[in-house]
Amino acid sequence: MIQLRMIKQWAIFVAFLFGIFANALSANEQGVSQALVVYDSSLYDLNNLGSVSSEVASLVSDLKEKHGFELTLQSYSDEDLSLFVADEPRYDHLILLPSSKKAIGNKKGFNQHQLVEFINREGNIFVVGNDETVLPDDVRTFLNEMGIYPAPKGFKYVDHFNSAKGIPQLTDENIANKKVLGQFNGGKHAYKGTGALISNNENIFPIVRSSKTGFTTDEVEGTISQEKTWTFGQQGFLAVGFQGLNNARLTWVGSESLINDDLLKWTFQERNVLKLQFVQHYKNENPEYVDNKLYRIKDQVIYTIGVSEFANDKWIPYEIKGEDDTLQLAFKMLDPYQRVNLQPLGPGSSKEDGDLTEDTYIYYANFTIPDQHGIFTFELDYKRSGLSYIVDKRVVTVRHLANDEYKRSWDIPNSWLYVASAALVVLGWFLFVVNFLYVGNTDATKKNV
Incomplete structure (x- = not known):
C-alpha cells in the first residue's frame, strides 16, 4: 500500500511538471512572453487596480494590453514564489514592486542567487523603489551585486532650488x-522618491540624474x-x-x-535592440569569393555588415x-593592427528570397x-549605453x-640605382676589355713598324 501511494504521488508530481512544461511550450509557440509581477499584498491589491496608484494600475494594465504579456501576479510572501522550474526560467520578464517587509516567503526559490541566474539566463527585470517602503533584502543585495545602491527606507530626494510646493521638479536636463x-x-x-549610488561597473549607466543642488536625506528640515x-549633487541617480x-x-x-x-x-x-543581419569580407579584386579563410599580406580587403534596429514590432x-x-x-x-571606422553605404535588404x-x-x-x-x-x-551590444x-x-609573388627588381623604384650601377660596371668592364685587346695592340704594332 505504501509503495502504491508513493507511485501515485510521483505520478501526480510528474503530471504537474508536464502541465507546467506544456503551458510554457504552448505560450512560447504562440510567441507570448511570460511576465511575473511580485508585490506586497499589504501595500497593493493588484486584483483591484482602482485601489492602487495610477502609475501601478497603468503598469499592470499596460503589461497585458500594450505589451501583450501573459501576466502572473504573486506576493513576496507566497510559498510557491519561484523563478525556475527544473532549472529552466518560468518567465521572460520580472517586475518587482516595493514591499513593507524585508523577508521573502520562499527563500529557496526566490533569492539573490536566483535573480542573478535569471539575468544570466537572459531575463529582464524592472525594479520600483520609493522613499517610504523597502525592498526585500535579497532584492537589495542583488541590486548591490549589480552595482546599484538604493538609499535606505526614509531617505527621500530633496532639491530646494528646483522644487514646487516642496516637491522636486525634474527637467529634460536631468x-x-x-x-x-x-x-x-x-x-x-x-x-x-529616493535616490541611489552606482558603482563603476561599465555595464551600468544612469538614466535620470540628480541636479547639482539635489540630495537624498532622511532629515528634510534639519541640518544636513x-x-x-x-x-x-550629481553623484545621485533617480x-x-x-x-x-x-x-x-x-x-531601477x-x-x-x-x-x-x-x-x-x-x-x-x-x-x-540591434541585430547584425549579415557580415561579409572579401578581396577587393575578387568580390565573388565571400568570407575567405585565407588572405595574403597587403591584400586590399572590403568588410561589409548590415545592422537593423527593432522598433514598432519590426526590423x-x-x-x-x-x-x-x-x-x-x-x-x-x-x-589591433588596423582599426578603422565603418562608413555608411545606405539602407538595404537582408532577405535572400527576392x-x-x-x-x-x-x-x-x-x-x-x-x-x-x-x-x-x-x-x-x-x-x-542604451543599445543592445x-x-x-x-x-x-x-x-x-x-616565391613567385615577390616584385622583380625592375618593379621596385628604389632598386633602379643598384641596377644602373651594376649595368655601368658591366659596361665599363666591356669598354676596358675592348680597349685593352684592340686599342692597345694597335699602338704596339705601329711602334714595331
Whole structure:
C-alpha cells in the first residue's frame, strides 16, 4: 500500500511538471512572453487596480494590453514564489514592486542567487523603489551585486532650488541617457522618491540624474550632515539601467512616478535592440569569393555588415547619426593592427528570397592587410549605453608572399640605382676589355713598324 501511494504521488508530481512544461511550450509557440509581477499584498491589491496608484494600475494594465504579456501576479510572501522550474526560467520578464517587509516567503526559490541566474539566463527585470517602503533584502543585495545602491527606507530626494510646493521638479536636463528616455511629458516631472549610488561597473549607466543642488536625506528640515545624506549633487541617480554582456536588461527607478512606457519598452527589449543581419569580407579584386579563410599580406580587403534596429514590432535600418555612435572594425592579432571606422553605404535588404524590403543599414570598410602573416580576427565590438551590444569575430589566416609573388627588381623604384650601377660596371668592364685587346695592340704594332 505504501509503495502504491508513493507511485501515485510521483505520478501526480510528474503530471504537474508536464502541465507546467506544456503551458510554457504552448505560450512560447504562440510567441507570448511570460511576465511575473511580485508585490506586497499589504501595500497593493493588484486584483483591484482602482485601489492602487495610477502609475501601478497603468503598469499592470499596460503589461497585458500594450505589451501583450501573459501576466502572473504573486506576493513576496507566497510559498510557491519561484523563478525556475527544473532549472529552466518560468518567465521572460520580472517586475518587482516595493514591499513593507524585508523577508521573502520562499527563500529557496526566490533569492539573490536566483535573480542573478535569471539575468544570466537572459531575463529582464524592472525594479520600483520609493522613499517610504523597502525592498526585500535579497532584492537589495542583488541590486548591490549589480552595482546599484538604493538609499535606505526614509531617505527621500530633496532639491530646494528646483522644487514646487516642496516637491522636486525634474527637467529634460536631468535625463542622462536620451536613447532610453527621450524626454518628460511637458519637459518637467514632479519627483517624489529616493535616490541611489552606482558603482563603476561599465555595464551600468544612469538614466535620470540628480541636479547639482539635489540630495537624498532622511532629515528634510534639519541640518544636513554626512550621516544624514545618502547621495549629494550629481553623484545621485533617480533611475539606473544595467545591460549584461548577454543583453539582459535591468532597470531601477526610485519612484512609481518614473514608471514610463519608454523605460518599460527598453527593459523588456521592445526598443533599442540591434541585430547584425549579415557580415561579409572579401578581396577587393575578387568580390565573388565571400568570407575567405585565407588572405595574403597587403591584400586590399572590403568588410561589409548590415545592422537593423527593432522598433514598432519590426526590423528597420539602423542609421548612425552621431560621431559617438560610430561603428568600428578592428583587424587584430592579439593587438589591433588596423582599426578603422565603418562608413555608411545606405539602407538595404537582408532577405535572400527576392524581397527588397529595406530592413537593414549597410556599412563598409576598405583597408589594406598589414605586412604581417599569422592568424588574424575581424572583430566588431559595438557597445553603447542604451543599445543592445553587437559582437562578431571572424578568424582568418594571413600568409606571406609566395616565391613567385615577390616584385622583380625592375618593379621596385628604389632598386633602379643598384641596377644602373651594376649595368655601368658591366659596361665599363666591356669598354676596358675592348680597349685593352684592340686599342692597345694597335699602338704596339705601329711602334714595331
